[in-house]
Amino acid sequence: xxxxxxxxxxxxxxxxxxxxxxxxxxxxxxxxxxxxxxxxxxxxxxxxxxxxxxxxxxxxxxxxxxxxxxxxxxxxxxxxxxxxxxxxxxxxxxx
Amino acid sequence: xxxxxxxxxxxxxxxxxxxxxxxxxxxxxxxxxxxxxxxxxxxxxxxxxxxxxxxxxxxxxxxxxxxxxxxxxxxxxxxxxxxxxxxxxxxxxxxxxxxxxxxxxxxxxxxxxxxxxxxxxxxxxxxxxxxxxxxxxxxxxxxxxxxxxxxxxxxxxxxxxxxxxxxxxxxxxxxxxxxxxxxxxxxxxxxxxxxxxxxxxxxxxxxxxxxxxxxxxxxxxxxxxxxxxxxxxxxxxxxxxxxxxxxxxxxxxxxxxxxxxxxxxxxxxxxxxxxxxxxxxxxxxxxxxxxxxxxxxxxxxxxxxxxxxxxxxxxxxxxxxxxxxxxxxxxxxxxxxxxxxxxxxxxxxxxxxxxxxxxxxxxxxxxxxxxxxxxxxxxxxxxxxxxxxxxxxxxxxxxxxxxxxxxxxxxxxxxxxxxxxxxxxxxxxxxxxxxxxxxxxxxxxxxxxxxxxxxxxxxxxxxxxxxxxxxxxxxxxxxxxxx
Numbered sequence: 001x002x003x004x005x006x007x008x009x010x011x012x013x014x015x016x017x018x019x020x021x022x023x024x025x026x027x028x029x030x031x032x033x034x035x036x037x038x039x040x041x042x043x044x045x046x047x048x049x050x051x052x053x054x055x056x057x058x059x060x061x062x063x064x065x066x067x068x069x070x071x072x073x074x075x076x077x078x079x080x081x082x083x084x085x086x087x088x089x090x091x092x093x094x095x
Numbered sequence: 096x097x098x099x100x101x102x103x104x105x106x107x108x109x110x111x112x113x114x115x116x117x118x119x120x121x122x123x124x125x126x127x128x129x130x131x132x133x134x135x136x137x138x139x140x141x142x143x144x145x146x147x148x149x150x151x152x153x154x155x156x157x158x159x160x161x162x163x164x165x166x167x168x169x170x171x172x173x174x175x176x177x178x179x180x181x182x183x184x185x186x187x188x189x190x191x192x193x194x195x196x197x198x199x200x201x202x203x204x205x206x207x208x209x210x211x212x213x214x215x216x217x218x219x220x221x222x223x224x225x226x227x228x229x230x231x232x233x234x235x236x237x238x239x240x241x242x243x244x245x246x247x248x249x250x251x252x253x254x255x256x257x258x259x260x261x262x263x264x265x266x267x268x269x270x271x272x273x274x275x276x277x278x279x280x281x282x283x284x285x286x287x288x289x290x291x292x293x294x295x296x297x298x299x300x301x302x303x304x305x306x307x308x309x310x311x312x313x314x315x316x317x318x319x320x321x322x323x324x325x326x327x328x329x330x331x332x333x334x335x336x337x338x339x340x341x342x343x344x345x346x347x348x349x350x351x352x353x354x355x356x357x358x359x360x361x362x363x364x365x366x367x368x369x370x371x372x373x374x375x376x377x378x379x380x381x382x383x384x385x386x387x388x389x390x391x392x393x394x395x396x397x398x399x400x401x402x403x404x405x406x407x408x409x410x411x412x413x414x415x416x417x418x419x420x421x422x423x424x425x426x427x428x429x430x431x432x433x434x435x436x437x438x439x440x441x442x443x444x445x446x447x448x449x450x451x452x453x454x455x456x457x458x459x460x461x462x463x464x465x466x467x468x469x470x471x472x473x474x475x476x477x478x479x480x481x482x483x484x485x486x487x488x489x490x491x492x493x494x495x496x497x498x499x500x501x502x503x504x505x506x507x508x509x510x511x512x513x514x515x516x517x518x519x520x521x522x523x524x525x526x527x528x529x530x531x532x533x534x535x536x537x538x539x540x541x542x543x544x545x546x547x548x549x550x551x552x553x554x555x556x557x558x559x560x561x562x563x564x565x566x567x568x569x570x571x572x573x574x575x576x577x578x
Contacts, residue, residue, distance in 0.1 A: 008452075015410060015455040016417075016432070017448055018440035027452070033511045034402065034453055041399045041469050044476075051471035052478060054301050055287040055527020060330055075194040081424035088419050091431045 003031055096121055098575055101166060101260045101314035108155065108165045115155070115165030115209055119148035122167050122211050126258045129578055133234050135243075135252040137172045138180050139212035147209045154207060163321065164207030169262040171250050172213040173220055174305070175294040176200045179210070183296045184218040184228040184246075187422045187442030197294025198326045199263055199305050206321045211259050215249030218444045219413065220270055220298045222246050223516055226507045227446045234503070235278060236576040237542055241500040244274030250308045251278035255543075256578055261309040261318055265295060267302045268401055269495070269520025272532040275308050276495035276545025279534045281562065281572060282308040283315045286552050287527035288333035290319075291326030299408035300331070302401075302524040311572055312533065312562035316340040319555065335553075343560040349383030351561065354488030358394040359519055365498040371536035371544040372494050378568055379492075379561070387488045391480045396473050397522035402514055403457050403470035404525070409447075410454025416442060449510060478526040481549075490561055491549040494519055495532045499542035519547060529555050533562045534571035543571075 003011075008028045012019040019027055073086055082089040096118070099107070107113045123141050130136050144167075151165035175181045175193040177200075182188045196204070203210075217227040225233040225248030233248040235241035236256040243252040247264035251274035254262050264271045266284035275282030283306045290305040297303060307318035319340040326332045355376065360369060380386060418424035418438030425437035443451070457466035484491060496516055506513045523530040529552075532545035546565070550558040566572050 003456075007456075011452050011456045011459070012436075014459060015448075015451045016414075016435040016439055017443065017451060018436035019448075027449070030449055030510060031452060031456075033509075034449070034514075037511050037514065038399045038403055038453075038457075038466065041396065041403070041473055042465075044396060044473060046469060046472035046476070049472040049475050051468055052475035053471055054331070055478075055525075056331070056333065058331075058333070061327070061334075063327065072194065076420075079191055079194060079421040081418055081422075090419055091428065091434055093431050 003028055003035070097125070097257045098573070099260065100310050101163070101317055104166050104260055105163055109160070115148040115151040116145060118165065119144050119167050119209055119211065122259055126212065129256055129258060132239060133236060133252050133256055134231050135215055135233050135249040135256065135258060136212045137182055137184070137215050137230050137249070140179070144209060144211055151207050151209055161207050163317065166208055167211045167259060168203060168208045169211050169214050169250060169253050169259040170200060171247055171262065171264050172216055173265055173296045174200050174263055175296070176210065176213070179213060181296070182229070184216040184230065185442065185444065185447070186229045187416050189229065189423065191421055195294060198291035198328065199322050200294065202321050202324065208321070214247070214253055214262055217246035217248065218447050219296065219409070220246040220265055220267055221409070221446050221450055223269070223273060223513050224506065225249065226503065227444055229444060232503055235500050235542070236578055237279060238500070238540070240502050241542055242277065242503050244277035244500060246270040247308065248274045251275050251280055251282065254278070254280045254308050254310060255576060257575055261307055261314055263305060263322070264308045265303060265305045266524065267298050268405060268524050269517050271306050271308060272495050272520050272530055272545070272547060275532040277500040277543060279543030279571070279574060280308055280310060281312055281315055281531070281533050282306065283319065283531035283555065283558070284523070284529060285319065285323060285555055286529045288331050289323045289555070291324070291329040291332045293326050293328040297412040299405040300412060301408060302405060312559045312566055313341065313344060315531070316344060316559045338556065340556050340559055343556040344563040346560050347383065348379060348561065348564050351379070351384040351490070352387050352488040353379060353384045354387045354389035354484055354491040356389050356391040356394070356484065356491060356493055358391050359493035363497050363518070364494060365538065367538035368494050368498060368544050372492070372546060375535040375546045375565065376492060378565060382564060382568065389484045389487055389491065391484060391522065393473065393476045393480050394518065394522055397477055397525055398514060398518060400470040400473040400477065400525060401517070401521040402453070403466050404474065406450040406454035407458050407467050408454070410451045410458065413447070413451055446510065474525045477522045481526045481528060485551045490554065490558060493547050495545045495547040499538040499540070499544050523549055528552060529558060531558055531562060533565060534574070536571060
């Protein structure tokens with residue numbers, strides 16, 4: 001497997017990370033080296049093996065449907081890049 | 096005072112030989128003098144630390160002191176701590192003053208421990224050398240040309256340089272054990288689910304686990320008593336009764352079955368490291384342990400499996416850094432997507448971006464089965480290897496890393512070479528088992544080498560017992576670098 005520049009651009013888009021045209025060749029090389037390492041998995045027969053998502057086979061707990069947290073909007077918005085009237089501001093998405 | 100252990104400091108405080116303010120002042124002065132050459136800290140706040148120490152002294156005067164009240168400590172910069180900058184080694188969080196505290200921090204505060212500062216680390220805990228920090232590389236106190244290991248390099252270097260008696264750390268693929276090994280200190284990664292991940296900035300959630308780094312196994316046991324425990328705010332925190340991790344420390348090792356995995360002593364292991372581990376095993380045999388030859392046949396596959404699973408989980412976890420609710424936001428952008436892309440390109444370092452890109456790819460449509468699902472199947476094979484091995488032995492011993500600390504810059508240009516050095520630690524995280532590193536000697540260049548002890552699920556007390564008995568008979572853990 002070898003990722004092309006188009007592949008890298010597509011992945012960068014999926015990841016929402018801007019990769020400039022100047023960077024793309026170097027990033028592509030590094031990713032191809034990493035996938036060279038990862039491809040070693042493909043030689044292993046894993047037929048019939050149950051995938052392991054998690055170290056412990058425990059089911060997720062349910063909690064009581066009660067209020068446990070107090071409103072801390074001001075504390076949480078104190079670290080936000082841009083807020084107004086208690087709202088987080090982002091660039092306009094609907095014209 | 097400088098070389099005192101957590102236990103000794105707790106006794107000195109209880110006896111009234113020293114106050115918490117005096118202790119904090121001593122360590123803050125050492126940090127001020129030595130940190131410029133080590134870069135082990137991201138944040139130090141003398142005023143706040145001394146206020147906390149004074150409060151600890153007041154609590155003691157009022158008869159409200161616990162075992163560790165007033166003892167100074169350091170938190171890895173990955174644990175959210177209210178009112179402290181929690182950067183996780185990243186430009187992305189350089190402006191993030193945490194509005195809340197992690198469960199681990201709450202537990203340490205409740206125990207009366209006093210925070211000296213926040214330890215440097217690889218950005219978002221991604222790295223094996225601490226060269227990936229936005230705040231610059233941490234230096235190994237034993238040799239300033241060497242890496243301290245990663246990602247908890249600041250925690251390990253701070254304990255080694257005696258800038259703190261103890262530090263918190265986290266381990267996703269070896270990030271407690273490998274820096275502990277490289278810096279000649281003791282560290283333990285508990286069984287997955289024992290220490291709450293609440294407020295611990297997430298890297299790979301099915302692998303991340305917090306634990307302590309200290310001089311001795313006994314100190315690690317005391318710290319684990321503080322850090323461990325059920326927390327309903329972490330959905331994978333295990334509901335288990337509290338245990339005393341010091342309870343087995345003094346048991347003799349006669350009859351202990353020690354497994355040595357063939358694959359951990361094969362090609363690629365440095366001769367000096369092999370000799371240190373052989374000597375350590377010989378010491379345990381002298382104490383009555385029996386050695387069992389075991390096999391963990393899928394060890395090599397832990398590298399590709401880990402470097403699929405961890406980046407996949409990282410790409411998901413780190414999607415929260417979008418420049419909207421906290422952290423860095425790019426200055427100029429034309430629309431929302433442009434803001435995301437520029438914010439993340441500017442805020443993340445090269446290694447973090449690489450892992451997010453790998454993760455985005457292996458989870459993308461059409462590739463999920465070939466990579467992510469395949470890696471999860473191999474993860475099962477690796478866990479099964481350990482399951483079979485633990486039918487024949489009580490603990491598994493081996494090296495932590497193929498070599499002692501390498502030089503700064505030696506592998507930073509080649510991510511794959513860096514990944515390969517994680518061979519002996521990754522599988523423990525994939526299986527969710529506890530693992531620790533104990534100082535066991537030095538290589539030809541005088542760089543520390545750690546002995547890895549791997550336990551069965553919830554085998555922490557047994558591992559700490561083995562480590563403590565080893566430390567009663569050896570003095571590697573008492574050696575400190577000349578600074």
